[in-house]
Amino acid sequence: MTNLCFFTPNNMKELRQCLSMADESTRFIAGGTDLVIKLRKSSNKHWKLIDLSGMTELKYIKEDENFIRIGACTTFANIASDPVIKRYGRCLSLAASEVGSVQIRNRATIAGNIANASPAADSLAPLSMLGAKALLMDRQGNKTVCGIDSLISGVGKNNLDVGQIILEVFFPANKDVVSSFVKLGSRKKVSISRLNIALAAEYSNGDQKLKNVNVAVGAVGPGPMSAAKSASLLDGRNISKEVIESFSESLAQEVEEAIKGRSSMPYKRKAVMGLGKDLLDDLLSYISALEREECYDR
Incomplete structure (x- = not known):
């Protein structure tokens, strides 16, 4: 029998509480387009799922202090259509517009695409070219910044610690x-x-x-x-x-x-x-x- 614990934080305070309980069996789900497939194939029957889909604080695109900032739970549909991304990160906008189907673009998130670390991930090459970085938060609530390239450790593998999460992706707003x-x-x-x-x-x-x-x-x-x-x-x-x-x-x-x-x-x-x-x-x-x-x- 599958033992599934499901947490649904709605704000940063609740998210930090969930992260503090994270262990090796913890997985994050927002769009679920990659994770659901992995869970079905896994022999592990004990999971802690932290559902980020209710985290409106992690859904945004904004220009702030010479950077373009994208919340971790922002969907590819929003990225593809956003005028700020089209102006400062056109390659990312184009890539987002070609991710999967319309249904997938409406669900799949940028942080999920990065963390899943698929060699075929459409966002990785554009983010690398834009000099993008990620804002991370660990189980203790400590925040650090890491280059997108440094997050990938192998096929389907990332360098995130247990309970560590991507909060935001950002890159320079260079008009040239x-x-x-x-x-x-x-x-x-x-x-x-x-x-x-x-x-x-x-x-x-x-x-x-x-x-x-x-x-x-x-x-x-x-x-x-x-x-x-x-x-x-x-x-x-x-x-x-x-x-x-x-x-x-x-x-x-x-x-x-x-x-x-x-x-x-x-x-x-x-x-x-x-x-x-x-x-x-x-x-x-x-x-x-x-x-x-x-x-x-x-």
């Missing part, structure tokens, strides 16, 4: 940053990433060149893979057809090196070249719309 995200899914509907790429860079109309370019490829390892060599080919240069070709070929080489020996390598090596071109095509279209002061929604 432009970004993009593209994804190749395993099927046309409810698409799970087989490969995704996020790019963020600084851009100004004055010199019309990308600066401080960062690129990450997702779904090739436990966490996003930095494609620094490929990014350097775009830094400070006009994005010509020749540059796009060089960038795409470089991406293919970096992916090949990262997953050498895997059966999926030939497919992903070829696929990432097409995705790289799609990424830059989208970014250039977005920049062109910015220069014309027009709206560009992909």
Whole structure:
């Protein structure tokens, strides 16, 4: 018989009380899109579930002191449609709009996507490119800040301590940053990433060149893979057809090196070249719309 303890905190005081009782059998649930599947497969029949869905204090998107702050229980549907995210973290907005189905986007939360630590998680590469960090709270109520990349320890594994929770995700509100995200899914509907790429860079109309370019490829390892060599080919240069070709070929080489020996390598090596071109095509279209002061929604 399954022994299930279910806690439903509605405010921070109640949440801290629940965290103080947390142990190895404790799990957090908000959207439940990942956890419910894991619980069904688990042989453990004794669980303590802390339901965060009633925590309105953890559902927000706001610009505050030069940072964009996203509450842990904010859904991907809200992230995808929010104008602040579209302006300062476009790659995250695009990724959020492609998470699962409409139903999943209405339930799945950003903190859950991070903590689940799936290599195919759509939010990880964009968050990495935006320099995002997480605000954490432990069982004693102590708060710390951790880089998003540092939270992932392996496939389906994170570095959160027992009873430690993500309260907020935040990244710099840099008006000069432009970004993009593209994804190749395993099927046309409810698409799970087989490969995704996020790019963020600084851009100004004055010199019309990308600066401080960062690129990450997702779904090739436990966490996003930095494609620094490929990014350097775009830094400070006009994005010509020749540059796009060089960038795409470089991406293919970096992916090949990262997953050498895997059966999926030939497919992903070829696929990432097409995705790289799609990424830059989208970014250039977005920049062109910015220069014309027009709206560009992909």
